[in-house]
Amino acid sequence: MAKTNKVIISACLCGAGTKKDQAPTVPYTPEEISDQAVACAKAGAAIAHIHVREDKMVDGVMQIGYKSMSLEKFTEAVDLTRKKCREQGVDIVLNLTTSGGEYEDQKRLQHLGKLLPEMCSFDPNTLNWANSYIFENSPRFLNLLAQEVVKHNIKPEFEVFDTGHIDSVMYYVKKWNIPQPPHIQFIMGVGGSMPGTAENLAFLVNKLPEGATWSVSGIGKAHMPMMLAGLALGCDGLRVGLEDNILYGKNPDGSKVIATNVMLVERAVELTKLAGREIATAADARTILGLENRASL
Secondary structure, eight states, X not given: OOOXXXXXXXXXOOTTTOOTTTSXXXXXXXXXXXXXXXXXXXXXXXXXXXXXXXXXXXXXXXXXXXXXXXXXXXXXXXXXXHHHXXXXXXXXXXXXOOOOTTSOHHHHXXXXXXXXXXXXXXXXXXXXXXXXEEXXXXXXXXXXXXXXXXXXXXXXXXXXXXXXXHHHHHHHHHHHTOOSSOEEEEEEOOXXXXXXXXXXXXXXXXXXXXXXXXXXXXXXXXXXXXXXXXXXXXXXEEEESTTTOOEEEEOTTSOXXXXXXXXXXXXXXXXXXXXXXXXOOHHHHHHHHTOOXXXXX
C-alpha cells in the first residue's frame, strides 16, 4: 500500500528480564499484563507485544516473575486482554513473543496455533546478547516458526539487530512463502549488535526490502535517539515499553525518573504529533501491516 502519515505505536510491556526492583510497575501476572495492555491502548498504542512470567525455582531459589513460555500463562494473559478490551471498548493488536531462549522449540511455538495472535516476534539470528548470554534462534527453530506463521496466517514482526539479519529475514520469507512485504522491527543498542545511532539506523533503512514496513526501538540510552531518528527517517512505527527501557528522564536534582509503560506510550504519541505525523489506531495498523482482524476471538 502507499506510504501513510500514520505511526504505529507498539508497547512492549515486560519482556523477559525487567524486574520490579528496577521498574516497580513492570507487569508479571496475566492480570497486570492485561490491565496495562488496555491502559496503553487508551494512551495511543496500537500493538501490545506480550511476554509472560511465572514464579519458578531456579538453582534452589524461588524467582518471582521469571521468564516463561507457559501456555497457561499466555492463554490467561491473552484471554483477559481480549475480554477487558471488549468490556472497555478499546482495541489493540496482540503480538506474542516466540523468543523463549532456554526453552525447547515446541514450547516457543505452542501458543501460536492455540491463541492465534495477529502478530508474533520472529528473531532471524542468534546473537551474544549484551556479550553476556546466547540469544539462541537456530535455523532448526526458525524453519519451524516460519511454517507456523504461514499455517496460521500470523504476521511476523522480524526483529533485526544487525545488517545481516535483513538477509536472514528474506531467506525465510522466500523459502517458506511468508506473505510479503515483511514488517521489520529494528532493535538498536543491544551490546554485541548494532549501536543505536542515527547513522546506523539510516544505513539499515536503506537496506530494507522493497515495500517493507518498519518500526524502531532503542534499548536503554538509545531509546530517545531512535524515536527521533525513526520519525525523521519516516518510520511506520515506534516501539516503546519497559522491556526495552526503564528510564524516563531525570529530576532537577539528578535522580532518575523510572518510567511506566503508559508514560512511554504517551511520550511516543507526543513526539509523533510534534513530527507532524498521526497516531495509528489498531484498525489502521491492521490495514498498514495486512493483518487479519482477530480482536473478536
